[in-house]
Amino acid sequence: AQSVTQLDSHVSVSEGTPVLLRCNYSSSYSPSLFWYVQHPNKGLQLLLKYTSAATLVKGINGFEAEFKKSETSFHLTKPSAHMSDAAEYFCVVSASNTDKLIFGTGTRLQVFP
């Protein structure tokens, strides 16, 4: 069975400093992995997606994530946080394109000026 664990429920950073949001997954197969972002009172928007091509995936708004099979991790990073990055971020796993998505519990990112 697939599962995903987001290791931090809240992360606070200063504007201009790096962002690291941690995600570990469990999957019996070669998974597809996603990061979604949810701004306040909005729906979820896809940030990036890994599907067994390059292990370093670049997404929108300067975010990227690295798939590390040996560590079963898919951490999300950004070199320099912007105030507009303040949002809830969800790590998501799917065993294959014939399987449902499993959502993590989310990490709330706060960005201070």
Add this chain to the structure above:
Amino acid sequence: NAGVTQTPKFRILKIGQSMTLQCAQDMNHNYMYWYRQDPGMGLKLIYYSVGAGITDKGEVPNGYNVSRSTTEDFPLRLELAAPSQTSVYFCASSQQLGETQYFGPGTRLLVL
């Protein structure tokens, strides 16, 4: 191209009342989903559909019903509203079951 739309945006229900949350997509996706989002709990799948006329239960289906008469529409029905159904409800659609899902803006439901 509106993507996924949901109505209403917000609703207050009394215990025992019923209502239908509407969802529509214009991307010709076969797969559609209903999730509920409770604080600190992530998204839980209520029901999903793999095409018109075909629906299946997700993780938390109790208290809800769905139908899928067309590719575009996937309404969610609450028959006897309970306080435990206070939540934010999201509809989504995708080309394949495990592929990128596109989400609507959500419906905030308060049951008192």
